[in-house]
Amino acid sequence: MADVAGRAGVSSQTVSRVSNGMTNVDVATRDRVLAAMDELGYRPNSAARALKTGRFRSIGVIMFTLSTFGNMRTLDAIATASAEADYSITLIPVALPTQGEVAGAVSRLSEQAIDGIVIIMEAHMLDRADITLPEGLPVVIVDSDAGSRYTVVDADQAQGARLATEHLLDLGHRSVWHIAGPKSSFSAVRRTDSWRQTLHEHRIEAPEVLYGDWSAESGYRHGLALGARPEVTAIFAANDQMALGVLRALHELGRAVPESVSVVGFDDTEEASSFWPPLTTVHQDFSEVGRLCIAALLHEIETTSHETGTTIVPTRLVVRESTAPVS
Amino acid sequence: MADVAGRAGVSSQTVSRVSNGMTNVDVATRDRVLAAMDELGYRPNSAARALKTGRFRSIGVIMFTLSTFGNMRTLDAIATASAEADYSITLIPVALPTQGEVAGAVSRLSEQAIDGIVIIMEAHMLDRADITLPEGLPVVIVDSDAGSRYTVVDADQAQGARLATEHLLDLGHRSVWHIAGPKSSFSAVRRTDSWRQTLHEHRIEAPEVLYGDWSAESGYRHGLALGARPEVTAIFAANDQMALGVLRALHELGRAVPESVSVVGFDDTEEASSFWPPLTTVHQDFSEVGRLCIAALLHEIETTSHETGTTIVPTRLVVRESTAPVS
DNA sequence: GTGAAAGCGCTAACAT
DNA sequence: ATGTTAGCGCTTTCAC
Numbered sequence: 001m002a003d004v005a006g007r008a009g010v011s012s013q014t015v016s017r018v019s020n021g022m023t024n025v026d027v028a029t030r031d032r033v034l035a036a037m038d039e040l041g042y043r044p045n046s047a048a049r050a051l052k053t054g055r056f057r058s059i060g061v062i063m064f065t066l067s068t069f070g071n072m073r074t075l076d077a078i079a080t081a082s083a084e085a086d087y088s089i090t091l092i093p094v095a096l097p098t099q100g101e102v103a104g105a106v107s108r109l110s111e112q113a114i115d116g117i118v119i120i121m122e123a124h125m126l127d128r129a130d131i132t133l134p135e136g137l138p139v140v141i142v143d144s145d146a147g148s149r150y151t152v153v154d155a156d157q158a159q160g161a162r163l164a165t166e167h168l169l170d171l172g173h174r175s176v177w178h179i180a181g182p183k184s185s186f187s188a189v190r191r192t193d194s195w196r197q198t199l200h201e202h203r204i205e206a207p208e209v210l211y212g213d214w215s216a217e218s219g220y221r222h223g224l225a226l227g228a229r230p231e232v233t234a235i236f237a238a239n240d241q242m243a244l245g246v247l248r249a250l251h252e253l254g255r256a257v258p259e260s261v262s263v264v265g266f267d268d269t270e271e272a273s274s275f276w277p278p279l280t281t282v283h284q285d286f287s288e289v290g291r292l293c294i295a296a297l298l299h300e301i302e303t304t305s306h307e308t309g310t311t312i313v314p315t316r317l318v319v320r321e322s323t324a325p326v327s
Numbered sequence: 328m329a330d331v332a333g334r335a336g337v338s339s340q341t342v343s344r345v346s347n348g349m350t351n352v353d354v355a356t357r358d359r360v361l362a363a364m365d366e367l368g369y370r371p372n373s374a375a376r377a378l379k380t381g382r383f384r385s386i387g388v389i390m391f392t393l394s395t396f397g398n399m400r401t402l403d404a405i406a407t408a409s410a411e412a413d414y415s416i417t418l419i420p421v422a423l424p425t426q427g428e429v430a431g432a433v434s435r436l437s438e439q440a441i442d443g444i445v446i447i448m449e450a451h452m453l454d455r456a457d458i459t460l461p462e463g464l465p466v467v468i469v470d471s472d473a474g475s476r477y478t479v480v481d482a483d484q485a486q487g488a489r490l491a492t493e494h495l496l497d498l499g500h501r502s503v504w505h506i507a508g509p510k511s512s513f514s515a516v517r518r519t520d521s522w523r524q525t526l527h528e529h530r531i532e533a534p535e536v537l538y539g540d541w542s543a544e545s546g547y548r549h550g551l552a553l554g555a556r557p558e559v560t561a562i563f564a565a566n567d568q569m570a571l572g573v574l575r576a577l578h579e580l581g582r583a584v585p586e587s588v589s590v591v592g593f594d595d596t597e598e599a600s601s602f603w604p605p606l607t608t609v610h611q612d613f614s615e616v617g618r619l620c621i622a623a624l625l626h627e628i629e630t631t632s633h634e635t636g637t638t639i640v641p642t643r644l645v646v647r648e649s650t651a652p653v654s
Numbered sequence: 655g656t657g658a659a660a661g662c663g664c665t666a667a668c669a670t
Numbered sequence: 671a672t673g674t675t676a677g678c679g680c681t682t683t684c685a686c
Binding site for chain 2: 043044045046047048050051056058065066067072073075076079080083088089090091092093111112113215216217219220241244245247248251270271273274275276278
């Protein structure tokens with residue numbers, strides 16, 4: 001910076017002003033500085049700036065794995081929204097969803113140059129005594145049960161599961177079987193609870209829940225078991241991958257979809273419309289969730305306020321060809 | 328840090344030594360400092376450290392979108408490998424794969440606190456005159472044609488396409504039709520070239536190429552066209568999603584897979600084994616690619632050497648149930 | 655094994 | 671509109 005100042009014949013302070021787009025600089029001077037910057041290939045040093053301002057213009061993101069559709073889409077939206085606000089994203093991956101791993105990530109995070117944190121995981125992971133979020137660092141949590149202590153943004157899991165279940169019931173099915181996500185996932189639990197609740201409201205006793213692990217393989221296994229039972233005519237899988245596995249199992253068993261069994265998924269992945277048959281599923285607006293996350297976080301960062309609260313993004317049912325009235 | 332020094336009754340310099348794990352500190356002193364750090368909740372300020380050392384311990388990643396399986400898996404591996412080396416990842420998303428957008432990302436990147444860059448995209452995007460990578464910043468590129476100017480790590484696209492094509496030929500198919508990825512993707516082009524070359528070596532004239540856009544929907548459209556032609560008995564899709572679309576089209580058309588038509592994909596996504604029928608596909612080791620990327624980059628960063636070169640990771644064919652001998 | 659001094663590149667506050 | 675001064679929190683150098 002001193003070099004630039006020297007070349008442009010001004011003080012380094014003026015260079016700083018130009019660099020930060022302040023308006024109180026003479027146009028001619030500004031041009032001269034800009035030219036000097038260009039010639040010297042000047043790039044501001046963000047470390048020095050951060051040291052001075054105490055702000056890093058970066059947001060830390062903690063997540064288990066990128067390998068689920070929802071996490072990936074949420075991350076994508078978060079990255080885009082941050083970029084628009086001129087914040088960068090610092091990724092802190094967590095190898096395993098164990099509390100020890102999370103504790104490690106949080107401690108690594110606290111040494112990072114960040115202004116706020118987005119956590120994409122169950123908040124109950126954060127309840128352990130040995131996990132302390134760095135004080136004074138705004139936090140927003142996605143996919144979580146954290147009621148009032150943190151700011152939470154999430155899709156309306158309960159409404160989505162209700163939509164799926166009622167759709168199947170409206171089609172005349174006597175009951176709806178459910179292949180759930182892992183018990184450790186709060187969104188999976190909410191979907192399951194809502195499915196049970198919906199059946200209950202229709203005076204139907206919920207069948208036993210089958211627990212999968214989000215993978216198509218687990219959907220296939222449970223699909224094989226369910227498909228073997230003639231009374232099963234409607235299956236609600238807690239995500240599209242497991243629904244794909246169910247579809248495969250049903251095909252193998254020779255049970256026609258949707259003529260003999262109806263199947264509904266959750267997420268509305270890109271591929272769901274190309275399954276065979278195209279899958280009826282619940283659409284989650286991950287982009288909106290990511291956007292709201294960043295909006296809430298930036299608000300906290302820039303106003304240093306601390307209003308926790310939960311924001312819920314609605315879901316909607318996308319009806320395709322994997323569901324039909326009972327025959 | 329001064330607070331800690333005061334509390335422990337040492338100089339701030341000693342605190343720094345403890346903080347950096349230097350060995351030349353008396354055990355008793357170290358314990359005292361550690362205790363003081365703990366009580367005061369001391370966290371080193373990475374900006375100040377970076378300002379001094381000129382190192383940020385962070386790697387910038389430029390990518391178009393997280394929404395393809397390969398990019399996501401590669402990013403996951405990169406994040407994990409970096410974390411192991413105690414580097415964090417700074418994401419620079421690029422909204423659109425246009426050169427203007429890339430130029431913007433690169434310029435944003437140059438102001439970031441990073442020690443090196445991983446670019447997951449076609450290198451020819453970087454050839455535009457108005458895109459200048461910050462000098463002195465090590466760069467590694469994935470999925471690219473950048474021969475000698477940059478360090479490149481990628482899966483062996485050509486070998487994968489050859490494996491797929493020869494598998495089909497070995498099964499007795501007279502020819503192999505190909506649904507390619509977009510022409511703007513270098514890996515797509517390499518797969519197409521290799522498919523054509525393989526047919527050529529078997530003295531078969533390559534049929535006209537159908538270009539998709541990686542989406543299942545585009546695979547479906549081309550699958551519909553191909554399935555209507557009885558002479559088409561073997562289809563090689565350039566990724567698993569397009570293969571999924573092909574499968575759907577073939578089902579709709581009433582052409583049995585694999586009895587009437589064999590289908591091969593590329594990538595070996597988690598779900599491919601749960602397609603109906605389970606998909607024969609080419610497995611890419613994205614994790615290995617990500618790992619090697621970071622290894623190469625860290626080498627350049629830490630030795631300040633600048634040896635460019637290309638590292639190729641082999642692929643392998645996973646035979647499942649979507650391929651069979653011609654009947 | 656430990657401390658004192660200097661300075662990394664930048665910006666906030668004040669002066670002109 | 672521009673310059674001067676001071677200092678952010680840390681590490682490097684050189685003493686002791």
